[in-house]
Structures are given as structure tokens and as C-alpha cells.
Amino acid sequence: MTLSFASPSDLSLPLHVIAQTDLDGWLNNHPDRVATWIKASGFTGALGQVALIPGPDGAPYFAVAGYGKTTGRARRRFPLAAAVESLPEGTYHIASGVPPEAMDTECLGWLLTGYAFDRYAKQSPSKARLVAPDGLDATQIEVLAQAEALTRDLVNTPTADMGPDQLQAAAESLAQEFGASCDVIKGQDLLDQNFPMIHAVGRASTQDPRLIEMNWGSAGPKLTLVGKGVCFDTGGLNLKPGNSMGLMKKDMGGSANVLGLARMIMALDLPLQLRVLIPAVENSVAGNAFRPGDILTSRKGLTVEINNTDAEGRLVLADALTLADEGKPDLVISMATLTGAARVAVGPDLAPFYTDDDSAAAALAQAGKQAADPVWRMPFHEPYEAMIEPGIADLDNAPPGGFAGSITAALFLRRFVGDNRYMHFDIYSWQPSKAPGRSKGGLGQGPRALLTALPEMLDL
Incomplete structure (x- = not known):
């Protein structure tokens, strides 16, 4: 298992974390093609939802993760981790949407999605890796x-x-x-x-x-x-x-x-x-x-x-x-x-x-x-x-x-x-x-x- 941050890389995919109440405002600041794709994928910003948005060449351009509503987040210890577990294997960096006061907790939750007790049988933990956000004490979170x-x-x-x-x-x-x-x-x-x-x-x-x-x-x-x-x-x-x-x-x-x-x-x-x-x-x-x-x-x-x-x-x-x-x-x-x-x-x-x-x-x-x-x-x-x-x-x-x-x-x-x-x-x-x-x-x-x-x- 990997319980550490990925090395900074130009190949990491931007991840926008979007609360349900913020989705319409967020879409207004992006091209129509993005809104069309997100709506067609059924993405509403609900907790745990994810979607990959393709660029003009068809390759993944960025990803979005649902952050749900305030009441839903209050009922979970690591709200973002609900979406992380659904992300395709790859390397990501958080581009927007996580409140600064929640960043440490959400990054810890991300790393913990990589835990699996596999001593006796093969397990399948999340393989989505995260580049540590700027300003985060990455060493302490890994510890x-x-x-x-x-x-x-x-x-x-x-x-x-x-x-x-x-x-x-x-x-x-x-x-x-x-x-x-x-x-x-x-x-x-x-x-x-x-x-x-x-x-x-x-x-x-x-x-x-x-x-x-x-x-x-x-x-x-x-x-x-x-x-x-x-x-x-x-x-x-x-x-x-x-x-x-x-x-x-x-x-x-x-x-x-x-x-x-x-x-x-x-x-x-x-x-x-x-x-x-x-x-x-x-x-x-x-x-x-x-x-x-x-x-x-x-x-x-x-x-x-x-x-x-x-x-x-x-x-x-x-x-x-x-x-x-x-x-x-x-x-x-x-x-x-x-x-x-x-x-x-x-x-x-x-x-x-x-x-x-x-x-x-x-x-x-x-x-x-x-x-x-x-x-x-x-x-x-x-x-x-x-x-x-x-x-x-x-x-x-x-x-x-x-x-x-x-x-x-x-x-x-x-x-x-x-x-x-x-x-x-x-x-x-x-x-x-x-x-x-x-x-x-x-x-x-x-x-x-x-x-x-x-x-x-x-x-x-």
C-alpha cells in the first residue's frame, strides 16, 4: 500500500472539489462544453461523485469530485475520501474547492484510502495518488x-x-x-x-x-x-x-x-x-x-x-x-x-x-x-x-x-x-x-x- 504523497509532477490531473450548492456558480465560470459534459455524466456535486472532463484532444483535462452538502459532510470524518475511492488510478492535485481549514484532514483521509489489510488476501484500495498541496505539512500527514x-x-x-x-x-x-x-x-x-x-x-x-x-x-x-x-x-x-x-x-x-x-x-x-x-x-x-x-x-x-x-x-x-x-x-x-x-x-x-x-x-x-x-x-x-x-x-x-x-x-x-x-x-x-x-x-x-x-x- 502507498500511504504517502506523490512527487510533484506536470502529469498530475487537476481536481476541482465542488459542493452541491456551488455547482451552478462553478459551471458559470467554465465553457459550455464543460457544463454539457458534466450534466451529461449525471454529476450533481453529491458526496462521492466523480467525473473526468476531456480536453479538445479527448484526453482527461481535469477531474471533479462531489463535496455534497454541509449536513452530509458533518456526518463523515473524511468527506473528500468518499470521492477519492471512485477516482481512476492516477496522480491528482487539488485545484480548488477544499476549504483551507479542512485541507489537512482531507489530505489525511485521501492517504488513508490507500490502506488495505492484505496479509492474507489481495485487497483493492484506492490507487488515486495525491500531490501535496502547497503549504501543507506533508511530512506530518504522512506520519x-x-x-x-x-x-x-x-x-x-x-x-x-x-x-x-x-x-x-x-x-x-x-x-x-x-x-x-x-x-x-x-x-x-x-x-x-x-x-x-x-x-x-x-x-x-x-x-x-x-x-x-x-x-x-x-x-x-x-x-x-x-x-x-x-x-x-x-x-x-x-x-x-x-x-x-x-x-x-x-x-x-x-x-x-x-x-x-x-x-x-x-x-x-x-x-x-x-x-x-x-x-x-x-x-x-x-x-x-x-x-x-x-x-x-x-x-x-x-x-x-x-x-x-x-x-x-x-x-x-x-x-x-x-x-x-x-x-x-x-x-x-x-x-x-x-x-x-x-x-x-x-x-x-x-x-x-x-x-x-x-x-x-x-x-x-x-x-x-x-x-x-x-x-x-x-x-x-x-x-x-x-x-x-x-x-x-x-x-x-x-x-x-x-x-x-x-x-x-x-x-x-x-x-x-x-x-x-x-x-x-x-x-x-x-x-x-x-x-x-x-x-x-x-x-x-x-x-x-x-x-x-x-x-x-x-x-x-
Whole structure:
């Protein structure tokens, strides 16, 4: 796949992007033959429509792409991408019609139409290439597209080829590419070095549980990213029904998004000290699997009653967050495909996040709009703290009743971060059906918004 801009060329075809409400005015400024051809082709400016306009010699002279109406564009993340997917193979440059404030987003959407997960079968992504418009930060847009492709590839790969071993290899490959260090604590060493809950969740798998740590940068504020790396979640002894297990290859989506964000940070050489922590496990069923009713002692020393082995993600994150807390970073961000409750609350398209920092929340909300990466703030609602305190242990991993499941999970995680600034994302990381610029399957949720907001959140 090609997720980069074409080299500037005299052979690129001009592309005029035309909204439905602007078509008549646009035609008035062009020769009658152009209007005749466009009307004969049925082009109305509707979203997704395209037409090639021939010159006097019959060869393509320019192309037009429908930009629809304002209401239609508001319902799509990358409106122009709907037309890009219909353009014939070739090289184009945007000649008119894209508002300056939308240019970055539309160019990113164009590049993402070139993504295809083709590891197991040939796919046919868009082959229409774009010359970067003047004034565009082409390097940054390419970095965003390539990081998104990394995240999608990791999430889309089935567990047989993306277990803890392969997730470790992906992190090591990324670290090598950008000169970062990568260290792994694995198997029995997790117990020896006091990561008991990571070990408990993953010990039943044939691939050892592990904690992957990547470090990059030697100056600037300290940012620690923690990504849930549950490479498959059967539910453990609280076994999921079949229809709930079908997408569990994506339960490592938090780690995939964290690695995508890390790739952006390193590729753009942001002036900060980056630490990435990924507890990588498979929640399997075997004779040594952890059980409902067990009480685990965490790295922090807090005890946790296990009332459902299918609430395992917060357990592995808790040990990793404790380690993050010990490093006293300026900001800790965790990302996880953690609860179905978050999907019920906001659906698959929004990335809900939690933070006690109002200024950071405002910066992130604005950044999400700017980066076409929508987010939504959820509350750390203090009165629900009692719901995660079972009495027999310090914490309950799965409070009964089913109310406020995403909030109680976030409150659980916050117990392990101490006084550090903390932000938690409860993401879905999956596109249920194909959309412009977004193929069905794995999806980045939150990294572009975070990248855009980091300069304000960390005073970069």
C-alpha cells in the first residue's frame, strides 16, 4: 500500500472539489462544453461523485469530485475520501474547492484510502495518488497515516499471528526503527520483579505473559503511555459466549493505539521523554487459570477480589500503571479496549476519556475536532468509588449490578496512579463497517487527538 504523497509532477490531473450548492456558480465560470459534459455524466456535486472532463484532444483535462452538502459532510470524518475511492488510478492535485481549514484532514483521509489489510488476501484500495498541496505539512500527514496503518495492522492480525510473542516483536521493531530501547519482563520474572496481576491473568496461556517497556528521548517532559495488550480474551473461566468472542483479537487495541501514538511522537521528534508500557497476555482457560473468588495482591500492595475473570484488562493495567507512577512522569495516559459499557454509552465512533485535569480535557476536546479523531469526556464520579470496594479486599474487579461499568473501571485504574496527572481512554478500536478513509476493521482512536493536544498539555 502507498500511504504517502506523490512527487510533484506536470502529469498530475487537476481536481476541482465542488459542493452541491456551488455547482451552478462553478459551471458559470467554465465553457459550455464543460457544463454539457458534466450534466451529461449525471454529476450533481453529491458526496462521492466523480467525473473526468476531456480536453479538445479527448484526453482527461481535469477531474471533479462531489463535496455534497454541509449536513452530509458533518456526518463523515473524511468527506473528500468518499470521492477519492471512485477516482481512476492516477496522480491528482487539488485545484480548488477544499476549504483551507479542512485541507489537512482531507489530505489525511485521501492517504488513508490507500490502506488495505492484505496479509492474507489481495485487497483493492484506492490507487488515486495525491500531490501535496502547497503549504501543507506533508511530512506530518504522512506520519499520521503511517502510524494509523501500524495500529490497524496490529489490531486486524488474528491472535495466531499476534500473540504476546508477536506483539513484543512489533514493539521491538518500532523501537529499533527510531533508536529507542526496549526491555521485556517475562514469565516467572514477572513474579520475581513484583508484577503479580500481569502474571496471574496470562499464566494459563502457552505464550508467557510479559511486560514490554520502550523508552525514547532524553530531555523534556516525561510522558508515559500504558496500553492494554490482551492479545485474546476468552473471558477466562467466566467464558465468553461465542458471539462475544468473535472480535477478541482486538482486545490488544490499547497497545496498538499506544504504539501508533509512540510512532507519531518519535517520527516527529517531539521534545519529550517517552515511556511505553504494554502488559501483553492472553486470557486463556487452563488448569492454572485464575478463578472467580480469588484475591490477588497487586504490585501497589492493594488486594483485588476477582468476581469475574472477564474483567482482566484492568488487572494487567493496574500493575503497569503502578510502575508508571513510580517514575513520576508529567503525564500518564492509558489506552484500553476495556468495557462494553463504554460502547453502550457513546457507540463505536467516539473515544471516551477520563481525566481530572479540566484544562487538558478542554485541549483534547478541541484537538479531537481539529484532527478528525473525535473524543468525549467521561466523569471520574467520586460517589461510585464505593462500588469498587467489596469489603473482603481493597478492590473489586467487577462490581455487581452492571451500572456505570466504564466509570467504575476508570476509577479502579485511577487507584494505581497516585498523584500523577492521569488520562484514561476506554476505546473500541474497531470500524464496524467501511466508511470513507476507514476500512472495516482495526482503527486508531485517540492518538491523533492526543498528538495535537500534547503541546498544550505538556508545554512543548
